[in-house]
Amino acid sequence: xxxxxxxxxxxxxxxxxxxxxxxxxxxxxxxxxxxxxxxxxxxxxxxxxxxxxxxxxxxxxxxxxxxxxxxxxxxxxxxxxxxxxxxxxxxxxxxxx
Amino acid sequence: xxxxxxxxxxxxxxxxxxxxxxxxxxxxxxxxxxxxxxxxxxxxxxxxxxxxxxxxxxxxxxxxxxxxxxxxxxxxxxxxxxxxxxxxxxxxxxxxxxxxxxxxxxxxxxxxxxxxxxxxxxxxxxxxxxxxxxxxxxxxxxxxxxxxxxxxxxxxxxxx
Numbered sequence: 001x002x003x004x005x006x007x008x009x010x011x012x013x014x015x016x017x018x019x020x021x022x023x024x025x026x027x028x029x030x031x032x033x034x035x036x037x038x039x040x041x042x043x044x045x046x047x048x049x050x051x052x053x054x055x056x057x058x059x060x061x062x063x064x065x066x067x068x069x070x071x072x073x074x075x076x077x078x079x080x081x082x083x084x085x086x087x088x089x090x091x092x093x094x095x096x097x
Numbered sequence: 098x099x100x101x102x103x104x105x106x107x108x109x110x111x112x113x114x115x116x117x118x119x120x121x122x123x124x125x126x127x128x129x130x131x132x133x134x135x136x137x138x139x140x141x142x143x144x145x146x147x148x149x150x151x152x153x154x155x156x157x158x159x160x161x162x163x164x165x166x167x168x169x170x171x172x173x174x175x176x177x178x179x180x181x182x183x184x185x186x187x188x189x190x191x192x193x194x195x196x197x198x199x200x201x202x203x204x205x206x207x208x209x210x211x212x213x214x215x216x217x218x219x220x221x222x223x224x225x226x227x228x229x230x231x232x233x234x235x236x237x238x239x240x241x242x243x244x245x246x247x248x249x250x251x252x253x254x255x256x257x
Contacts (some may be wrong), residue, residue, distance in 0.1 A: 010248035029100035
């Protein structure tokens with residue numbers, strides 16, 4: 001009986017708190033907040049761009065160097081083969097084919 | 098909407114302003130990850146709730162650290178908890194609301210959020226479920242647990 005009364009009292013306390021919370025009115029955000037948010041987003045963008053730019057430029061440079069390396073290796077090989085075939089040389093060290 | 102939810106979680110203008118700024122920066126950064134099947138408002142609500150909870154967690158950590166350093170270093174300034182200054186609260190109920198917010202701070206994060214969304218924002222259980230990614234039934238049981246715990250805390254605080 002006493003416990004029930006205590007529970008009832010507790011629940012009434014919470015319901016009263018909930019009623020007070022429900023009475024809180026919505027408010028407008030201060031007008032300077034929008035300017036601050038715009039500024040913060042702009043700052044973030046400035047910070048983000050160089051990272052992307054640097055990583056993109058590095059990737060492109062690496063790709064270019066790799067391509068250059070492959071092309072130069074191929075051209076060296078073909079020059080060598082052209083020389084060998086023009087001189088009629090045998091392209092092996094095997095003495096008894 | 099964003100400012101009011103943040104204000105509902107912190108009960109403090111300065112903190113709500115900081116949270117609002119963080120939320121809009123996050124929304125701007127994560128816009129490409131937004132799932133078009135979901136409602137924009139639900140998505141933004143979710144970001145506000147999570148950002149508010151993270152902010153309050155970080156603030157609690159800072160307060161603990163300030164307390165620890167004030168023990169060892171008398172010259173360290175301890176950051177006093179910012180008082181309840183919700184501009185939407187009526188003057189006559191400010192003191193009572195301040196006590197309620199103190200009690201809400203002692204609840205766990207999800208329980209606090211569910212009370213703020215249900216009672217301050219007036220959201221339905223279905224809407225809260227979508228925001229907090231829970232079923233309406235889970236929201237109902239979370240709200241019941243929050244209510245029970247809040248009752249205990251209010252009772253204890255009344256005795257102080």
